[in-house]
């Protein structure tokens with residue numbers, strides 16, 4: 461049984477690390493937003509000038525942001541074609557989740573399409589990124605505070621394994637409650653997949669529209685970035701149920717890290733390549749574009765293949781698609797796959813994700829480091845995440861996990877790492 465509450469080992473450098481991250485993450489996000497629109501676009505340089513306070517604060521942005529959250533919450537509450545059950549909780553119960561994320565994406569697309577055909581200036585959204593990012597950050601702070609207070613009244617069985625150290629800064633950052641809910645409305649599940657992910661593709665689209673207005677038509681590079689990232693978001697929502705077995709839902713509490721990550725970091729930094737392209741158009745020839753498409757396709761094939769194989773296996777190990785794979789038995793009764801994608805490396809899904817991350821940056825050329833920020837950040841995130849997951853699996857599976865590591869020695873990249 462893994463140590464819980466105040467006995468759980470501290471992650472992210474403990475309270476000091478958590479405090480530093482709470483300052484550094486928003487600062488990095490604003491740095492990226494400012495540098496992307498600056499002439500030199502230097503990732504490691506200072507932005508040319510800091511924005512005046514009125515460039516950060518706009519009542520219009522606040523209204524737009526609240527409308528967006530309200531709209532996505534309304535889509536979440538619409539009847540779902542399916543209700544899925546989450547993993548078993550400490551008290552042996554299972555929560556139920558609506559599977560209607562893809563429906564929310566389609567409804568958003570229809571609404572935006574209607575708006576644009578009625579004259580809505582979607583491109584103007586690109587002028588509001590700074591104040592929108594500001595209100596999203598404020599929302600994340602306020603929301604995390606409310607979640608922290610709510611968790612003070614939650615029963616012990618509802619608390620996350622980490623995030624209950626007793627240090628308020630650390631617990632605020634990591635999140636105390638595992639699945640905070642208001643009635644049947646699950647805050648973490650909603651934030652993980654809806655406002656931020658759909659917001660990201662909407663911002664990308666606005667950047668494409670703005671580029672078309674400035675240049676007469678969108679560039680090939682902008683099309684590729686939009687297409688690849690739409691595929692990624694569409695895929696996440698199409699396979700929404702799979703998010704229920706990710707570390708974020710099953711292990712991490714809902715605190716500042718995920719609230720800020722989901723609501724602010726994802727839409728405003730994951731759209732960095734498209735932001736860069738609007739201010740720094742890049743020529744891209746068809747043959748190079750075809751090679752980049754191939755890189756994205758290979759990454760997607762590995763990512764989807766690995767994630768689907770594990771989900772199918774976890775749902776039903778006798779499913780004919782996975783029944784022939786080799787496995788190791790563990791003391792918990794669960795099995796570990798040792799052939800197929802999960803016999804190649806211990807995190808094949810991370811490998812596919814990283815290859816896609818490379819494909820998203822390549823359309824921006826090689827003249828600047830800035831569009832490669834996502835690849836660099838994501839490598840660090842996944843290496844750290846992999847180490848966290850190894851710890852959790854070691855605690856869960858003990859000797860069987862050692863045996864798996866012996867049989868599958870590489871973590872993410874075959875023969876390298």
Ligand SMILES: NC(=O)C1=CN([C@@H]2O[C@H](COP(=O)(O)OP(=O)(O)OC[C@H]3O[C@@H](n4cnc5c(N)ncnc54)[C@H](OP(=O)(O)O)[C@@H]3O)[C@@H](O)[C@H]2O)C=CC1
Pocket residue numbers: 705706707708763767770773774794795796797798802806807809810813841845849852853
């Ligand atoms: N774009 C982004 O910003 C981010 C994307 N991601 C993506 O999210 C996806 C999910 O990632 P994440 O939640 O970290 O982890 P995984 O989906 O890789 O899940 C890890 C879990 O899978 C199970 N598992 C591990 N090895 C095996 C095996 N051999 N056989 C069967 N089950 C196994 C274990 O859980 P158990 O045994 O309990 O089932 C383990 O804890 C990934 O594709 C990742 O790339 C993640 C973070 C950020």
Ligand SMILES: CC(C)CCC[C@@H](C)[C@H]1CC=C2C3=C(CC[C@@]21C)[C@@]1(C)CC[C@H](O)C(C)(C)[C@@H]1CC3
Pocket residue numbers: 485652653657692695696703706708717718720721722725726
């Ligand atoms: C701000 C910090 C640096 C850390 C925040 C991390 C978060 C941004 C990410 C943690 C796990 C995530 C996942 C996705 C998006 C980013 C965050 C929230 C995901 C929804 C992206 C789409 C994928 O298909 C997925 C597998 C559903 C992802 C799940 C994890």
